[in-house]
Amino acid sequence: MSGFDLFQAEEAALARAVAMHARNGEDSAAYRAELGELIARYTRLMREMRRLIRHSDRQERELSELNASLRRLAEQLDHKARHDALTGELNRAAVIDLVSQHLQRGPLSLVVLDIDHFKRINDSYGHPAGDAVIVELVRRLRSALRAEVQLGRVGGEEFTVVLPSLDLDVAGMLAERMRAAIAAAPFAGAGAVTASFGVSWNSAGSDFDHAYARADAALYEAKRAGRNRVVLADVDA
Numbered sequence: 001m002s003g004f005d006l007f008q009a010e011e012a013a014l015a016r017a018v019a020m021h022a023r024n025g026e027d028s029a030a031y032r033a034e035l036g037e038l039i040a041r042y043t044r045l046m047r048e049m050r051r052l053i054r055h056s057d058r059q060e061r062e063l064s065e066l067n068a069s070l071r072r073l074a075e076q077l078d079h080k081a082r083h084d085a086l087t088g089e090l091n092r093a094a095v096i097d098l099v100s101q102h103l104q105r106g107p108l109s110l111v112v113l114d115i116d117h118f119k120r121i122n123d124s125y126g127h128p129a130g131d132a133v134i135v136e137l138v139r140r141l142r143s144a145l146r147a148e149v150q151l152g153r154v155g156g157e158e159f160t161v162v163l164p165s166l167d168l169d170v171a172g173m174l175a176e177r178m179r180a181a182i183a184a185a186p187f188a189g190a191g192a193v194t195a196s197f198g199v200s201w202n203s204a205g206s207d208f209d210h211a212y213a214r215a216d217a218a219l220y221e222a223k224r225a226g227r228n229r230v231v232l233a234d235v236d237a
Contacts, residue, residue: 099160114196115157182194199230199233
C-alpha cells in the first residue's frame, strides 16, 4: 500500500492541464476553466509549502535550543564533578588529574596546607562557623595568589596550591605570603585562625602520589614544630 500523497489533487490538476495543452481545438472557456483549477491548486501548493517550511524552521529552532540546553547542562555537571560545593575550588579528583597532567610536561611545586586546630573551631563555634572559616580562608588565599593559580580543596580543612614550573624557594615564599594572609586578622565568629604549610618540588615524570606525600610530610613537620609555619620538603633527586 502506497503512502498518502499530500499533493495528489495538485498532481491531477497538472496532468489535466498538460493533457488539454496537448490537444487542439479546445475553446477558450475550457482552457480558462483548467487554468483556473491549476491556479487554485498551485496556490494551495504554495500555501502548504510555506506551512511546512515554517514548521521545519520551528523544529530546527527548538532542536537548536534543546542542544544548547544540553550543552549547558553538561557543562554544569562537569563543573560540579570537578569542583568543591562549598568553596567553588577544585576538588580532590580534579587536583589529582591536574597535577598528573602538569607532571607529564614539566616540573611542579605543590603546596599542601591544613587549618590548625580545625576540630576545636567546629567544637567551639559549630559546623556552620567552621564552613564560614573555610570560605573566608579560601578568600584570603585567593588574595595572595594570581588569578590563574589553581587551588583545590582535597579534604575537610586541607587544601593544595598547584604551581607548575615554579622552583621550591619561590613556592615557599608564596606559601609564606598565604600563611601571613590567613593569620593577619581574626575570622568573624571564630577568632584567630592559622594554617600550616608543606611544599614539595617535583621533577617531570613523577606522579601525584609522590608529590603529595612529600608535601604532606613537610606539612606534618610544620605541625610538629608548632604550627602556623611553612616547611619545604628536601629537593627530590
